[in-house]
Amino acid sequence: MYTRPLARLIEQLQHLPGIGPKSAQRLALYILKRPEEEVKALAIALMEAKTQVGLCSVCFHLSADPICEICRSPNRDSNVLCVVSDSKDVIALEKTREYRGKYHVLGGTISPMDGIGPDQLHIQPLVRRVSQQKIDEVIIAISPSVEGETTTLYVGQLLKPFTKVTRIAFGLPMGGDLEYADEVTLARALEGRRELD
Amino acid sequence: MYTRPLARLIEQLQHLPGIGPKSAQRLALYILKRPEEEVKALAIALMEAKTQVGLCSVCFHLSADPICEICRSPNRDSNVLCVVSDSKDVIALEKTREYRGKYHVLGGTISPMDGIGPDQLHIQPLVRRVSQQKIDEVIIAISPSVEGETTTLYVGQLLKPFTKVTRIAFGLPMGGDLEYADEVTLARALEGRRELD
Numbered sequence: 001m002y003t004r005p006l007a008r009l010i011e012q013l014q015h016l017p018g019i020g021p022k023s024a025q026r027l028a029l030y031i032l033k034r035p036e037e038e039v040k041a042l043a044i045a046l047m048e049a050k051t052q053v054g055l056c057s058v059c060f061h062l063s064a065d066p067i068c069e070i071c072r073s074p075n076r077d078s079n080v081l082c083v084v085s086d087s088k089d090v091i092a093l094e095k096t097r098e099y100r101g102k103y104h105v106l107g108g109t110i111s112p113m114d115g116i117g118p119d120q121l122h123i124q125p126l127v128r129r130v131s132q133q134k135i136d137e138v139i140i141a142i143s144p145s146v147e148g149e150t151t152t153l154y155v156g157q158l159l160k161p162f163t164k165v166t167r168i169a170f171g172l173p174m175g176g177d178l179e180y181a182d183e184v185t186l187a188r189a190l191e192g193r194r195e196l197d
Numbered sequence: 198m199y200t201r202p203l204a205r206l207i208e209q210l211q212h213l214p215g216i217g218p219k220s221a222q223r224l225a226l227y228i229l230k231r232p233e234e235e236v237k238a239l240a241i242a243l244m245e246a247k248t249q250v251g252l253c254s255v256c257f258h259l260s261a262d263p264i265c266e267i268c269r270s271p272n273r274d275s276n277v278l279c280v281v282s283d284s285k286d287v288i289a290l291e292k293t294r295e296y297r298g299k300y301h302v303l304g305g306t307i308s309p310m311d312g313i314g315p316d317q318l319h320i321q322p323l324v325r326r327v328s329q330q331k332i333d334e335v336i337i338a339i340s341p342s343v344e345g346e347t348t349t350l351y352v353g354q355l356l357k358p359f360t361k362v363t364r365i366a367f368g369l370p371m372g373g374d375l376e377y378a379d380e381v382t383l384a385r386a387l388e389g390r391r392e393l394d
Contacts, residue, residue: 001291003261009246012239017227023215029285030214031243032250032259039247042209043240046228049206050236053229062229064200088226094198 006032058129060105060122062087070094070102077101079136083126083155085109085148089141101139104129109147110154123155130162140167144188203229255326257302257319259284267291267299274298276333280323280352282306282345286338298336301326306344307351320352327359337364341385 002010006028013024031039055061056068063069070076070090080101084090090103106121130138138159142148156165171189172181181189199207203225210221228236252258253265260266267273267287277298281287287300303318327335335356339345353362368386369378378386 001288003250003259003265005242005246005249005261006259009242012242015235015239016224018220018223025285025288026215027213028246029259032246034212034247036247038212039243042212043243045202045206045209046236046240046243049202049225049229050231050233052202053200062200062203062226064202068200088222091198091222 055105055107059103060107060125061090061103075100079134080139081126081130081135081137082139082141085142085151093141101137106142106151106155109142109145109151111147118154121151123158126155127158127162130159135163137164137166140165142167144170252302252304256300257304257322258287258300272297276331277336278323278327278332278334279336279338282339282348290338298334303339303348303352306339306342306348308344315351318348320355323352324355324359327356332360334361334363337362339364341367 001007009028009031010021010024013019013027014021019027031042052064053062054064056063056071057066058071059068061068061070065072077100081104082093082099082101083104083106084093085106085108087105090105093099093103104122104126106123106126108116108121110116110118110121129135140152140155142152152167156167159165169192170185171192172178172185178186198204206225206228207218207221210216210224211218216224228239249261250259251261253260253268254263255268256265258265258267262269274297278301279290279296279298280301280303281290282303282305284302287302290296290300301319301323303320303323305313305318307313307315307318326332337349337352339349341349349364353364356362366389367382368389369375369382375383
Protein backbone atom coordinates (compact mmCIF):
# COMPACT_ATOMS: atom_id res chain seq x y z
CA MET A 1 0.00 0.00 0.00
CA TYR A 2 2.83 2.40 0.86
CA THR A 3 6.08 2.78 -1.02
CA ARG A 4 8.84 1.41 1.22
CA PRO A 5 10.48 4.57 2.66
CA LEU A 6 7.00 5.94 3.41
CA ALA A 7 6.01 2.68 5.13
CA ARG A 8 9.16 2.86 7.26
CA LEU A 9 8.44 6.46 8.27
CA ILE A 10 4.86 5.59 9.22
CA GLU A 11 6.11 2.66 11.26
CA GLN A 12 8.68 4.82 13.07
CA LEU A 13 6.12 7.54 13.83
CA GLN A 14 3.81 4.93 15.34
CA HIS A 15 6.39 4.28 18.05
CA LEU A 16 5.63 7.72 19.47
CA PRO A 17 3.09 7.92 22.30
CA GLY A 18 -0.45 8.81 21.27
CA ILE A 19 0.31 8.35 17.56
CA GLY A 20 -1.74 5.53 16.03
CA PRO A 21 -1.72 4.25 12.44
CA LYS A 22 -4.07 7.02 11.19
CA SER A 23 -2.11 9.89 12.77
CA ALA A 24 1.18 8.35 11.63
CA GLN A 25 -0.06 8.22 8.03
CA ARG A 26 -1.33 11.78 8.20
CA LEU A 27 1.98 13.03 9.66
CA ALA A 28 4.07 11.09 7.14
CA LEU A 29 2.09 12.39 4.14
CA TYR A 30 2.36 15.90 5.55
CA ILE A 31 6.12 15.52 5.98
CA LEU A 32 6.52 14.36 2.36
CA LYS A 33 4.94 17.63 1.21
CA ARG A 34 7.24 19.88 3.24
CA PRO A 35 10.47 21.33 1.83
CA GLU A 36 13.55 19.17 2.38
CA GLU A 37 15.21 21.78 4.67
CA GLU A 38 12.23 21.66 6.98
CA VAL A 39 12.35 17.87 7.28
CA LYS A 40 16.10 18.04 7.78
CA ALA A 41 15.64 20.60 10.58
CA LEU A 42 13.31 18.18 12.36
CA ALA A 43 15.68 15.23 11.89
CA ILE A 44 18.62 17.28 13.20
CA ALA A 45 16.58 18.58 16.16
CA LEU A 46 15.75 14.97 17.06
CA MET A 47 19.37 13.83 16.98
CA GLU A 48 20.74 16.93 18.72
CA ALA A 49 18.19 16.75 21.52
CA LYS A 50 19.00 13.08 22.03
CA THR A 51 22.79 13.45 21.92
CA GLN A 52 23.20 16.83 23.66
CA VAL A 53 20.66 16.71 26.46
CA GLY A 54 21.78 14.89 29.59
CA LEU A 55 21.10 15.38 33.28
CA CYS A 56 22.31 18.24 35.46
CA SER A 57 25.00 16.88 37.77
CA VAL A 58 23.54 18.77 40.72
CA CYS A 59 19.74 18.43 40.47
CA PHE A 60 19.34 15.79 37.68
CA HIS A 61 17.00 17.98 35.65
CA LEU A 62 17.36 17.71 31.86
CA SER A 63 20.23 19.91 30.73
CA ALA A 64 22.54 20.39 27.77
CA ASP A 65 25.18 21.78 30.15
CA PRO A 66 26.92 19.88 32.98
CA ILE A 67 25.03 22.10 35.46
CA CYS A 68 21.55 23.30 34.48
CA GLU A 69 20.42 26.90 34.15
CA ILE A 70 18.30 26.80 37.30
CA CYS A 71 21.17 25.48 39.43
CA ARG A 72 23.53 28.11 37.96
CA SER A 73 21.11 31.00 38.34
CA PRO A 74 22.09 33.58 41.01
CA ASN A 75 18.44 34.72 41.13
CA ARG A 76 17.11 31.49 42.57
CA ASP A 77 16.86 30.87 46.30
CA SER A 78 19.43 28.20 47.16
CA ASN A 79 17.92 27.65 50.58
CA VAL A 80 14.73 26.03 49.31
CA LEU A 81 14.71 22.75 47.41
CA CYS A 82 11.72 21.24 45.63
CA VAL A 83 11.88 17.46 45.17
CA VAL A 84 10.03 16.05 42.13
CA SER A 85 9.98 12.64 40.49
CA ASP A 86 10.49 13.76 36.87
CA SER A 87 11.89 16.62 34.77
CA LYS A 88 8.43 17.31 33.40
CA ASP A 89 7.33 18.23 36.93
CA VAL A 90 10.07 20.88 37.01
CA ILE A 91 8.70 22.25 33.74
CA ALA A 92 5.14 22.26 35.12
CA LEU A 93 6.25 24.06 38.29
CA GLU A 94 8.33 26.57 36.33
CA LYS A 95 5.23 27.43 34.27
CA THR A 96 3.45 28.61 37.42
CA ARG A 97 6.21 31.23 37.93
CA GLU A 98 5.45 30.90 41.64
CA TYR A 99 8.50 29.00 42.78
CA ARG A 100 11.88 30.73 43.07
CA GLY A 101 13.90 28.01 44.81
CA LYS A 102 15.90 25.16 43.28
CA TYR A 103 14.98 21.58 42.41
CA HIS A 104 16.00 17.98 42.80
CA VAL A 105 14.73 15.42 40.30
CA LEU A 106 14.56 11.85 41.64
CA GLY A 107 14.09 10.26 38.21
CA GLY A 108 11.05 8.20 39.20
CA THR A 109 9.29 6.88 42.27
CA ILE A 110 10.00 3.86 44.46
CA SER A 111 8.20 0.95 42.81
CA PRO A 112 9.36 -2.52 43.86
CA MET A 113 6.95 -4.07 41.33
CA ASP A 114 8.94 -2.44 38.53
CA GLY A 115 12.27 -3.16 40.20
CA ILE A 116 12.80 0.48 41.18
CA GLY A 117 14.18 0.79 44.68
CA PRO A 118 15.72 3.86 46.36
CA ASP A 119 19.11 3.03 44.79
CA GLN A 120 17.71 3.41 41.28
CA LEU A 121 16.66 7.00 42.09
CA HIS A 122 18.79 10.08 42.76
CA ILE A 123 18.07 9.96 46.48
CA GLN A 124 21.65 9.64 47.81
CA PRO A 125 22.78 12.83 46.01
CA LEU A 126 19.71 14.56 47.48
CA VAL A 127 20.62 13.54 51.04
CA ARG A 128 24.18 14.71 50.38
CA ARG A 129 22.95 18.10 49.10
CA VAL A 130 20.67 18.64 52.07
CA SER A 131 23.16 17.45 54.68
CA GLN A 132 26.09 19.43 53.31
CA GLN A 133 24.40 22.72 52.36
CA LYS A 134 22.34 25.18 54.32
CA ILE A 135 18.81 24.32 53.21
CA ASP A 136 15.89 25.94 55.07
CA GLU A 137 13.10 23.86 53.55
CA VAL A 138 12.64 20.89 51.29
CA ILE A 139 9.24 20.84 49.53
CA ILE A 140 8.27 17.41 48.27
CA ALA A 141 6.04 17.72 45.17
CA ILE A 142 5.26 14.16 44.15
CA SER A 143 1.88 12.91 42.85
CA PRO A 144 -0.13 11.09 45.53
CA SER A 145 -0.13 7.62 43.92
CA VAL A 146 0.83 4.58 46.00
CA GLU A 147 4.41 4.81 44.72
CA GLY A 148 4.41 8.58 45.14
CA GLU A 149 3.31 8.30 48.77
CA THR A 150 5.96 5.68 49.52
CA THR A 151 8.63 7.86 47.94
CA THR A 152 7.46 10.99 49.77
CA LEU A 153 7.52 9.22 53.14
CA TYR A 154 10.88 7.56 52.47
CA VAL A 155 12.57 10.76 51.32
CA GLY A 156 10.92 12.74 54.12
CA GLN A 157 12.31 10.40 56.78
CA LEU A 158 15.82 10.67 55.34
CA LEU A 159 15.79 14.47 55.19
CA LYS A 160 14.03 15.35 58.46
CA PRO A 161 17.24 15.17 60.54
CA PHE A 162 18.72 17.98 58.44
CA THR A 163 15.95 20.45 57.63
CA LYS A 164 12.25 21.26 57.58
CA VAL A 165 10.42 19.00 55.12
CA THR A 166 7.01 19.96 53.69
CA ARG A 167 4.82 18.59 50.93
CA ILE A 168 2.51 20.34 48.49
CA ALA A 169 -1.20 20.50 49.30
CA PHE A 170 -3.76 18.07 47.90
CA GLY A 171 -7.41 19.03 47.68
CA LEU A 172 -10.14 20.21 45.41
CA PRO A 173 -8.71 21.54 42.12
CA MET A 174 -9.49 25.20 41.40
CA GLY A 175 -12.76 25.40 39.48
CA GLY A 176 -13.49 21.82 40.53
CA ASP A 177 -16.99 20.92 41.59
CA LEU A 178 -17.27 19.46 45.09
CA GLU A 179 -20.06 17.18 43.91
CA TYR A 180 -17.87 15.53 41.30
CA ALA A 181 -14.66 15.21 43.33
CA ASP A 182 -13.69 11.62 44.20
CA GLU A 183 -13.81 10.61 47.86
CA VAL A 184 -10.06 10.42 48.29
CA THR A 185 -9.56 13.94 47.00
CA LEU A 186 -12.40 15.18 49.15
CA ALA A 187 -11.01 13.43 52.24
CA ARG A 188 -7.62 15.02 51.54
CA ALA A 189 -9.26 18.42 51.10
CA LEU A 190 -11.01 18.08 54.46
CA GLU A 191 -7.87 16.86 56.15
CA GLY A 192 -5.88 19.78 54.77
CA ARG A 193 -8.41 22.43 55.82
CA ARG A 194 -7.09 25.78 57.02
CA GLU A 195 -8.53 28.50 59.18
CA LEU A 196 -9.97 31.45 57.27
CA ASP A 197 -7.79 34.55 57.60
CA MET B 198 12.27 26.69 30.83
CA TYR B 199 13.73 24.13 28.43
CA THR B 200 17.40 23.48 27.79
CA ARG B 201 18.15 24.71 24.27
CA PRO B 202 18.27 21.47 22.19
CA LEU B 203 15.03 20.38 23.90
CA ALA B 204 13.40 23.74 23.12
CA ARG B 205 14.42 23.39 19.48
CA LEU B 206 12.97 19.87 19.25
CA ILE B 207 9.68 21.02 20.81
CA GLU B 208 9.53 23.91 18.37
CA GLN B 209 10.18 21.61 15.37
CA LEU B 210 7.55 19.11 16.52
CA GLN B 211 5.00 21.91 16.78
CA HIS B 212 5.28 22.44 13.02
CA LEU B 213 3.54 19.11 12.52
CA PRO B 214 -0.22 19.15 11.98
CA GLY B 215 -2.32 18.50 15.07
CA ILE B 216 0.67 18.82 17.41
CA GLY B 217 0.27 21.72 19.83
CA PRO B 218 2.69 22.89 22.54
CA LYS B 219 1.52 20.27 25.06
CA SER B 220 1.80 17.31 22.67
CA ALA B 221 5.14 18.59 21.39
CA GLN B 222 6.52 18.72 24.95
CA ARG B 223 5.20 15.26 25.71
CA LEU B 224 6.70 13.80 22.51
CA ALA B 225 10.04 15.53 23.06
CA LEU B 226 10.37 14.30 26.65
CA TYR B 227 9.43 10.81 25.49
CA ILE B 228 12.05 10.95 22.74
CA LEU B 229 14.77 11.98 25.23
CA LYS B 230 14.07 8.81 27.18
CA ARG B 231 14.36 6.46 24.21
CA PRO B 232 17.63 4.74 23.26
CA GLU B 233 19.77 6.68 20.81
CA GLU B 234 19.39 4.03 18.06
CA GLU B 235 15.63 4.42 18.18
CA VAL B 236 15.79 8.21 17.79
CA LYS B 237 18.33 7.78 15.00
CA ALA B 238 16.02 5.35 13.22
CA LEU B 239 13.25 7.95 13.28
CA ALA B 240 15.56 10.73 12.06
CA ILE B 241 16.81 8.51 9.22
CA ALA B 242 13.28 7.43 8.30
CA LEU B 243 12.32 11.10 8.04
CA MET B 244 15.20 11.98 5.76
CA GLU B 245 14.93 8.85 3.62
CA ALA B 246 11.20 9.27 3.11
CA LYS B 247 11.73 12.88 2.10
CA THR B 248 14.67 12.25 -0.24
CA GLN B 249 13.63 8.90 -1.75
CA VAL B 250 9.91 9.27 -2.26
CA GLY B 251 8.87 11.11 -5.41
CA LEU B 252 5.96 10.77 -7.79
CA CYS B 253 5.30 7.90 -10.18
CA SER B 254 5.97 9.15 -13.73
CA VAL B 255 2.81 7.44 -14.99
CA CYS B 256 0.11 8.03 -12.36
CA PHE B 257 1.77 10.61 -10.04
CA HIS B 258 1.13 8.51 -6.93
CA LEU B 259 3.86 8.65 -4.26
CA SER B 260 6.62 6.22 -5.19
CA ALA B 261 10.25 5.52 -4.39
CA ASP B 262 10.64 4.01 -7.88
CA PRO B 263 10.28 5.89 -11.18
CA ILE B 264 7.11 3.86 -11.84
CA CYS B 265 4.98 2.88 -8.84
CA GLU B 266 4.09 -0.65 -7.80
CA ILE B 267 0.46 -0.32 -8.83
CA CYS B 268 1.36 0.88 -12.35
CA ARG B 269 3.93 -1.94 -12.69
CA SER B 270 1.63 -4.67 -11.36
CA PRO B 271 0.51 -7.22 -13.98
CA ASN B 272 -2.44 -8.11 -11.71
CA ARG B 273 -4.16 -4.76 -12.04
CA ASP B 274 -6.69 -4.01 -14.74
CA SER B 275 -5.09 -1.48 -17.09
CA ASN B 276 -8.41 -0.74 -18.77
CA VAL B 277 -9.90 1.04 -15.77
CA LEU B 278 -8.49 4.26 -14.37
CA CYS B 279 -9.53 5.91 -11.13
CA VAL B 280 -8.84 9.66 -10.95
CA VAL B 281 -8.22 11.10 -7.48
CA SER B 282 -6.97 14.45 -6.24
CA ASP B 283 -4.35 13.21 -3.78
CA SER B 284 -2.12 10.21 -3.01
CA LYS B 285 -3.92 9.71 0.28
CA ASP B 286 -7.09 8.97 -1.69
CA VAL B 287 -5.24 6.13 -3.47
CA ILE B 288 -4.28 4.76 -0.05
CA ALA B 289 -7.90 5.03 1.17
CA LEU B 290 -9.22 3.24 -1.93
CA GLU B 291 -6.53 0.54 -1.71
CA LYS B 292 -7.62 -0.15 1.86
CA THR B 293 -11.10 -1.12 0.63
CA ARG B 294 -9.49 -3.91 -1.47
CA GLU B 295 -12.43 -3.44 -3.85
CA TYR B 296 -10.69 -1.72 -6.71
CA ARG B 297 -8.42 -3.63 -9.09
CA GLY B 298 -7.79 -1.01 -11.76
CA LYS B 299 -5.10 1.66 -11.92
CA TYR B 300 -5.00 5.27 -10.74
CA HIS B 301 -4.21 8.78 -11.77
CA VAL B 302 -3.43 11.36 -9.08
CA LEU B 303 -4.17 14.96 -10.08
CA GLY B 304 -2.19 16.48 -7.19
CA GLY B 305 -5.02 18.77 -6.04
CA THR B 306 -8.24 20.29 -7.29
CA ILE B 307 -8.89 23.33 -9.46
CA SER B 308 -9.01 26.29 -7.10
CA PRO B 309 -8.55 29.70 -8.72
CA MET B 310 -8.66 31.33 -5.27
CA ASP B 311 -5.45 29.48 -4.36
CA GLY B 312 -3.94 30.03 -7.80
CA ILE B 313 -4.41 26.41 -8.81
CA GLY B 314 -5.64 26.11 -12.39
CA PRO B 315 -5.73 23.00 -14.60
CA ASP B 316 -2.09 23.56 -15.60
CA GLN B 317 -0.92 23.17 -11.98
CA LEU B 318 -2.50 19.69 -11.87
CA HIS B 319 -1.52 16.49 -13.69
CA ILE B 320 -4.44 16.77 -16.10
CA GLN B 321 -2.52 16.89 -19.41
CA PRO B 322 -0.75 13.56 -18.68
CA LEU B 323 -4.15 12.07 -17.82
CA VAL B 324 -5.65 13.16 -21.13
CA ARG B 325 -2.59 11.73 -22.89
CA ARG B 326 -2.94 8.39 -21.05
CA VAL B 327 -6.64 8.10 -21.86
CA SER B 328 -6.32 9.20 -25.47
CA GLN B 329 -3.34 6.98 -26.28
CA GLN B 330 -4.24 3.80 -24.40
CA LYS B 331 -7.25 1.52 -24.54
CA ILE B 332 -9.16 2.60 -21.43
CA ASP B 333 -12.69 1.22 -20.94
CA GLU B 334 -13.70 3.43 -18.04
CA VAL B 335 -12.43 6.38 -16.06
CA ILE B 336 -13.89 6.59 -12.55
CA ILE B 337 -13.60 10.04 -11.02
CA ALA B 338 -13.33 9.78 -7.22
CA ILE B 339 -13.02 13.36 -6.00
CA SER B 340 -14.69 14.77 -2.87
CA PRO B 341 -17.82 16.81 -3.66
CA SER B 342 -16.56 20.21 -2.49
CA VAL B 343 -16.94 23.24 -4.76
CA GLU B 344 -13.39 22.75 -6.08
CA GLY B 345 -13.93 19.00 -6.33
CA GLU B 346 -17.07 19.45 -8.41
CA THR B 347 -15.36 21.93 -10.72
CA THR B 348 -12.45 19.53 -11.20
CA THR B 349 -14.74 16.54 -11.78
CA LEU B 350 -16.74 18.38 -14.44
CA TYR B 351 -13.63 19.82 -16.10
CA VAL B 352 -11.79 16.48 -16.25
CA GLY B 353 -15.00 14.69 -17.30
CA GLN B 354 -15.48 17.01 -20.30
CA LEU B 355 -11.88 16.48 -21.42
CA LEU B 356 -12.07 12.67 -21.22
CA LYS B 357 -15.57 12.00 -22.57
CA PRO B 358 -14.45 12.03 -26.24
CA PHE B 359 -12.16 9.07 -25.51
CA THR B 360 -13.91 6.76 -23.04
CA LYS B 361 -16.76 6.20 -20.63
CA VAL B 362 -16.45 8.51 -17.63
CA THR B 363 -18.19 7.74 -14.32
CA ARG B 364 -18.00 9.15 -10.84
CA ILE B 365 -18.33 7.49 -7.45
CA ALA B 366 -21.70 7.59 -5.69
CA PHE B 367 -22.60 10.12 -3.02
CA GLY B 368 -25.31 9.42 -0.50
CA LEU B 369 -26.03 8.33 3.01
CA PRO B 370 -22.92 6.82 4.67
CA MET B 371 -23.31 3.20 5.78
CA GLY B 372 -24.61 3.16 9.34
CA GLY B 373 -25.60 6.81 8.91
CA ASP B 374 -28.90 7.94 10.32
CA LEU B 375 -31.27 9.52 7.80
CA GLU B 376 -32.49 11.93 10.44
CA TYR B 377 -29.03 13.37 11.01
CA ALA B 378 -27.85 13.56 7.40
CA ASP B 379 -27.44 17.09 6.04
CA GLU B 380 -29.79 18.21 3.26
CA VAL B 381 -27.19 18.18 0.51
CA THR B 382 -26.21 14.58 1.28
CA LEU B 383 -29.85 13.57 1.46
CA ALA B 384 -30.64 15.32 -1.82
CA ARG B 385 -27.68 13.49 -3.43
CA ALA B 386 -28.89 10.19 -1.98
CA LEU B 387 -32.38 10.72 -3.44
CA GLU B 388 -30.96 11.78 -6.79
CA GLY B 389 -28.75 8.70 -6.91
CA ARG B 390 -31.53 6.25 -6.03
CA ARG B 391 -31.49 2.85 -7.73
CA GLU B 392 -34.16 0.29 -8.42
CA LEU B 393 -34.23 -2.61 -5.98
CA ASP B 394 -33.02 -5.86 -7.55
